Amino acid sequence: MPQSGTLAASTTEALIHRLTDDALLHIFAKFCELAEWGRYSCGTEVLNLARVCRRWKALIHGCSLFWSRIDLYLFDDCDPSPRVRFWLDRARASPLTIKISAEYGGEYVGYKLHMTRLARILRECMDRWASLTIQTRPDDANFFLRDCVGVVPMLEELQLDLDSYQDEHWDDRSISIDIPFCGEPQPKNATCVTSINIPRFTSSFGLVIASLTLRLTVAPLPFDKIVDALRSCPNLAKFHMESRTCELRPWPLPSTDTISLPRLVHLYLDCSKQLEGLMLALMRFPALESIHLSSHSDYSPDITDTLVQVFRTCSSLSSIALDGGAYYIDSIGISPTSATAPHITLPLVSKFYVRSNAINFPLHHLRLSNVEDLHIESVHFDVAAHFLLNSHRLKSLKLFEIEETPPTNTPHSFPELTSVKTTASLEILDYIHAPQLLSIDISGEYFHYPTKIPLDPFLRLIDRSPPPLRFLRLGSVEFTENYTILCFEGLPFLETLRLGCCSTSDGVLHALGPPSSTQHDLLLPRLTEIDLMYNKNLTPSAIIEFLAFRNGPSRTAAAPMPPRVRGLILLHDPVERRQYCDEIESYGSITAM
Structure with a gap:
């Protein structure tokens, strides 16, 4: 009888209580992962789970994984120090993911005291920082960073979103931010940095930065500070910069030496043609494999010549994107000053994207015989035909807003083409013979309203x-x-x-x-x-x-x-x-x- 009673009790017990400790911990981890630790959550998911029952509390408080993510949201006069110590005690020796953000009301109230207290606590475990995100005003961030001098051997990600918010003007203290971290002589990890400010790195920390992303909103743009930041990171593998301003300072720009980036593989520039041209002229990147240029006006002859030089010297290029924006002009993609320039053969390019005839670049001079992924948008037919009819290994083709396509009775064979995506004018399909085509996507001109398109x-x-x-x-x-x-x-x-x-x-x-x-x-x-x-x-x-x-x-x-x-x-x-x-x-x- 006792045995049968025990068996009955076990079968009627709720499934959640029959799960092993490891199974429960896995479920808890997935729950916290799905919660994404939003800005206002501040880790409350962990605390709520720990309040369910004694067993859950013991499991959660005994697992450092749940306490290694420290999400701090500063508001009013609430001192975050006790919370940080509580989390650190339970995180033990785990790598730390730290996020600091703040609430700013209509009347500016700084968090200098809070940030100073946080720095004094967290700097004791800088050797375990794996990720640091700061979303405050620049002056508050400075009070934290100035006290965090030291080596960060495990740091893989640094994000700085230091907006001046209601300040009418950015000053030099807001535009630039000093990062006093140090790097090890033989680092175990490379660091990725993302910032809306221009960071100033120590020489040793700059050496460990492999990825730098700058999303700049300030105007006028301090070109010299951008150059200094870039020069301090000689081991960059990826550089991504966005800016909508056309103003640069100081003006006239001082002459400067070239910037050597021997390990740069990926380059993304989304900025004015002037800034884009200056950056391309300064940088040297012999190992470049991927380049994406978004300039929302036509390329000047100087920039065109610089870009030609890039294509000729970067023999490892495999991906090119030239985005001139959603503009259409009467140009056919040939720069008058370069109409007689020799062809540029890029045999390793497998992915090519071009949008807009506003790109006044000699596209006809590019030879991409091995391109596999081709995306052509908002250009005249002759530009599209140049790439289409000279690409014999195409696998994926996107053709959007191709203008003035003439009729033809001689389609071109693409034996490896498996995917086609096109909009509005379908006449260009008459140029394609694709016996292995597996996917086709045809869209009208407007998203919500059907466009009359002859499907012939x-x-x-x-x-x-x-x-x-x-x-x-x-x-x-x-x-x-x-x-x-x-x-x-x-x-x-x-x-x-x-x-x-x-x-x-x-x-x-x-x-x-x-x-x-x-x-x-x-x-x-x-x-x-x-x-x-x-x-x-x-x-x-x-x-x-x-x-x-x-x-x-x-x-x-x-x-x-x-x-x-x-x-x-x-x-x-x-x-x-x-x-x-x-x-x-x-x-x-x-x-x-």
């Missing part, structure tokens, strides 16, 4: 290839049922169909139902996923009829049936959503809203 080029592509297409998306496209059915007849291998904000009507879904006397074969026999989103001419009854055929109980083994489908149904009419969503979802793995 798409039908011709299917007819001449014909590709083993698995994925088809039509977004914001106006087309007739006949076109759609003709399209489906040539896609026997299609597995995923997505129609969003299109003018399609019930006839399309009827055609995907049981074969009729005029339609002998089942269309899209391998379809397993369908998304129908905000197609206002599709009625719920047609959707339900289609799902009843594909997923309904009437399916029998007597006749061959297509596979069941899963997907997403977003109804256009709010009244229909309330009325039909439950019935639609009753047909299996379908989400309806």
Whole structure:
């Protein structure tokens, strides 16, 4: 009897109490990870879990993982020191992730005393800092950082979001921030730094910085301080800079020596053409593999010549992005001053992106014979054709807003092309023969409103290839049922169909139902996923009829049936959503809203 009683008690006990300690700790860790430790959470998830019962409290207080993330939000006169000590005692020897942010009301109240107290406590464990984020005003941050002088051997991430908030002007103390950390002679970790201020590093700490991201909002921009920050990090592998200002100071700019970055692999510049040109002219990066330039006005001849020099000297380049913004001008992508320049062959480039004819650069002179991922947007046809017809190893192709595409009867073969994405004008599809195409995405000009797009080029592509297409998306496209059915007849291998904000009507879904006397074969026999989103001419009854055929109980083994489908149904009419969503979802793995 005692044994049977014990067995009964164990089977009636709640499942959560039957889990092992390790299982519970894993669940707790996932819960805290999902909570993301938001700005206002300050680790309250851990405390709430510890209050549930004695066992949970013992587990959480005994596991340093839950206390190694110190999230501090400063407000009013609340002293954070007791909380920090409480967390550190339980974190023991674990690496620390520290975040300090503050609340600032209408009347500026600083947190100098709080920041000084925090520095005195946290500097004792600088050898365990793995990540540090500070989101305060610059002067408050300075009170913390000035007392944190020392080596940070485990630091992998430093984020500084030190905004002057309501200050009308940035002064030099706000623009620049001193980082007094030191690096080890043989560091175990490389450090990534992200800042909206321009950091000043010690010479030893600059050596361990592998990634530097500057998102600068100040104007005018202190060019000399940017150069100093960059020069102090000779081992950078990644440099990312964003700025919207066109003003630089001091002016005229002082002459300066070049900046040697022998390990720089990734370069991203999103700034004015003047600043972009100055940075490119100063930096030397022989190991560069990826370059992304976003300049929201045309390139001057000086910048063009500098960029040509970059392409010629960086033999390891594999990815290039030239973004001139969403602008369209009558240029065809050739700089008049460089029209006779020799070709630039870049055999290692596998990914190329260009947007806007506003990029006044001799694009025709680039030879990218091995490009695999090609994205061309907002350019004249001849620019697109230059890259398209000279790229024999394409696997992914994106063509957006290609202007003035002439007709052709001689398509170009792309034996390895598997993915095409295009918008509005489909005439350029007549230039493509893709026998291995697996995915195509066609969108209209406007997101929520169908654009009347002749699908004839798409039908011709299917007819001449014909590709083993698995994925088809039509977004914001106006087309007739006949076109759609003709399209489906040539896609026997299609597995995923997505129609969003299109003018399609019930006839399309009827055609995907049981074969009729005029339609002998089942269309899209391998379809397993369908998304129908905000197609206002599709009625719920047609959707339900289609799902009843594909997923309904009437399916029998007597006749061959297509596979069941899963997907997403977003109804256009709010009244229909309330009325039909439950019935639609009753047909299996379908989400309806």
